[in-house]
Amino acid sequence: MASPHRIDVHHHFVPQVYKDALIACGDKCPAPGYQPPLQNWTVERSLAEMDAAGIASALISVTTPGIHFGDDAAAKKLARQCNDAGAKMVADRPKRFGLFAALPLPDIAGSLAEIAYAFDQLKADGIGLYTSYDAGGTKFLGDPKFAPVLEELNRRQALVFVHPTSCVCCTNLQPSIADAIIEYGTDTTRTIASLVFGGAAARYPNIRWIFCHAGGTMPYLIQRFYDFSGRDSAAMKAAMPNGMMHELTKFHYDLAQTAHPGPVGALRAIIPVTQILFGTDYPYGAGCVDQAERVAQCGFSAQELAAVDRGNALKLLPRFG
Amino acid sequence: MAALTRIDVHHHFVPPAYKAEMNKKRPMQPCMQTWSIQNSLDDMDKAGTQIALVSITTPGLYFGNVEEARKLSRLCNDYAMEMARNHPTRFGIFASIPWPDVEGSLKEVAYALDTLKADGICMFTSYGDKWLGHADFNPLFEELNRRKAVVYVHPHAAACCLNLIPEVNESIIEYGTDTTRAINSMIFTGASHRYPDIQWIWSHAGGTMPFLIERMVNLAKIPQVAAKLPKGLMHELRRFYYDTAQASNGTALQCLKSVSGASQIVFGTDYPYRLSIEHVQGLAGAGFDKDELAGIDHRNALRLLPRLAPLIKA
Numbered sequence: 001m002a003s004p005h006r007i008d009v010h011h012h013f014v015p016q017v018y019k020d021a022l023i024a025c026g027d028k029c030p031a032p033g034y035q036p037p038l039q040n041w042t043v044e045r046s047l048a049e050m051d052a053a054g055i056a057s058a059l060i061s062v063t064t065p066g067i068h069f070g071d072d073a074a075a076k077k078l079a080r081q082c083n084d085a086g087a088k089m090v091a092d093r094p095k096r097f098g099l100f101a102a103l104p105l106p107d108i109a110g111s112l113a114e115i116a117y118a119f120d121q122l123k124a125d126g127i128g129l130y131t132s133y134d135a136g137g138t139k140f141l142g143d144p145k146f147a148p149v150l151e152e153l154n155r156r157q158a159l160v161f162v163h164p165t166s167c168v169c170c171t172n173l174q175p176s177i178a179d180a181i182i183e184y185g186t187d188t189t190r191t192i193a194s195l196v197f198g199g200a201a202a203r204y205p206n207i208r209w210i211f212c213h214a215g216g217t218m219p220y221l222i223q224r225f226y227d228f229s230g231r232d233s234a235a236m237k238a239a240m241p242n243g244m245m246h247e248l249t250k251f252h253y254d255l256a257q258t259a260h261p262g263p264v265g266a267l268r269a270i271i272p273v274t275q276i277l278f279g280t281d282y283p284y285g286a287g288c289v290d291q292a293e294r295v296a297q298c299g300f301s302a303q304e305l306a307a308v309d310r311g312n313a314l315k316l317l318p319r320f321g
Numbered sequence: 322m323a324a325l326t327r328i329d330v331h332h333h334f335v336p337p338a339y340k341a342e343m344n345k346k347r348p349m350q351p352c353m354q355t356w357s358i359q360n361s362l363d364d365m366d367k368a369g370t371q372i373a374l375v376s377i378t379t380p381g382l383y384f385g386n387v388e389e390a391r392k393l394s395r396l397c398n399d400y401a402m403e404m405a406r407n408h409p410t411r412f413g414i415f416a417s418i419p420w421p422d423v424e425g426s427l428k429e430v431a432y433a434l435d436t437l438k439a440d441g442i443c444m445f446t447s448y449g450d451k452w453l454g455h456a457d458f459n460p461l462f463e464e465l466n467r468r469k470a471v472v473y474v475h476p477h478a479a480a481c482c483l484n485l486i487p488e489v490n491e492s493i494i495e496y497g498t499d500t501t502r503a504i505n506s507m508i509f510t511g512a513s514h515r516y517p518d519i520q521w522i523w524s525h526a527g528g529t530m531p532f533l534i535e536r537m538v539n540l541a542k543i544p545q546v547a548a549k550l551p552k553g554l555m556h557e558l559r560r561f562y563y564d565t566a567q568a569s570n571g572t573a574l575q576c577l578k579s580v581s582g583a584s585q586i587v588f589g590t591d592y593p594y595r596l597s598i599e600h601v602q603g604l605a606g607a608g609f610d611k612d613e614l615a616g617i618d619h620r621n622a623l624r625l626l627p628r629l630a631p632l633i634k635a
Binding site: 138140142167169170173174176177178180181182185186189190193194197198214217219220221222223224225227228239257258259260261262263265266269270285286 | 450452479481482485486487488489490492493494496497498501502505506509510526529531532533534535536537538539540546567568569570571572573575576577579580603
């Protein structure tokens, strides 16, 4: 593998406090629960994977099932513990790791406090959100409930990494098919639609969004998106004064679990290469080396590949330069 | 008028008696209210469509009452038969069944295929919380497999996924997703392998399946999963057919082609929700060569529906 140059924006860490929390919540844990890749994670294994795959720096985040298991106070505590553990990983190796801090959503007050703590005390690189939350029924990120959080993230021009989860509607729908196969990608599409068509994307233009997995399934459904955006021009204009594509092409998209010429070609057909980022989903997925090799086979020119692997992320995260 | 060279596998019809029944439940959409045979024919003429395989679309036929579902299926199938009899070179039938009524559905399959000589059967992607591939469908699939039937599958928003996002119509995301769920269910339950003679047509370029191919490939590598797929994942995905309705653009179709091959893509329009000519124009700019386009227009569909061959003079 080439000398370490890649920036992995989609890399999970599983601190002991998080392992303990997942063990403690047991059967009450939201899907997918405490999976073997999480059980086996260590910082040394992350570093070994990164070294093998030429990854210079990884932005670490907490993956599904997230940190809110039904109790606000417990979620606040767990978010703080995970963020402190992440900050320590960064402090130990500031060029190798960056932190997308966790929030105790759907608790709004706790999340606002954690945003301040993460940025002001921990100097986090960004915030990690999930595509939907169970807040008295499923709520996607464009829902008015989350407006105070988006307002604050907008004020801080925050980098926001949005990770999918199994939506409450769609957990364990089919025994033979894990939620990750279809439902994660779909939930990313839903939250993109919620942000764009609900007007939050245009209302909070300074948030710098990263969506996982090449946008979920949004690029494949682009015709439906187009047709819908043209349907009721008054409401659509109010929600998207600059048009739908203005918002979609401002977002960033990582290539975790989608490094296949078909989906990457579809993403590129509607989104400029400048918005596409390298991501692995470690410790999920087929490994960082496999991902690096497959991204290189998705039809990017050498110059484009350099931008996807590193350059585009560096514009968002200049401290890794 | 241009030469009629296309076969539209995704074209809806609205029998007046069906419309009257649906309007009692909840008024149908404007384009369903104004549908007529003549409007269908005019739309087909403009787009160079020789023949359309007509099917019932959402909200379907089953509303919790088996008797009603049987009655509605028969009514719709007889109306389609009348259309096909009056316009034998313009309309074929993808017949409705009153699923989840097993006995009624088996009877209607026999009536449709033996008496009406329908070209295939129309099903929805899911019924309640069961997607095609669930063991409940086995008796029906046995019969459809025995008959080597063409089964055209139309999506709807599954019961799980109604009214999720206030600002966003369900057809934008949930329809495509439900097709993906049904395809995955057919494959990963082993049903696709077990019933190899059913010839499937999936709507809307496979929903979102081609975009999620990496996830499916990785799932199929798990030994217990691979055991259900003796011929492999790609064998199953490449024997299915996928229509172009509401997806006649290069972004989606080139991604589909990378998974299925161009030979499995068939022309479909979703009329009257969309105009057929929009699909012709979209396809012309979707990055296919002349030969691939001829395949999409009619040649691929003729492999499924060889009786139509004499009608196409391309």
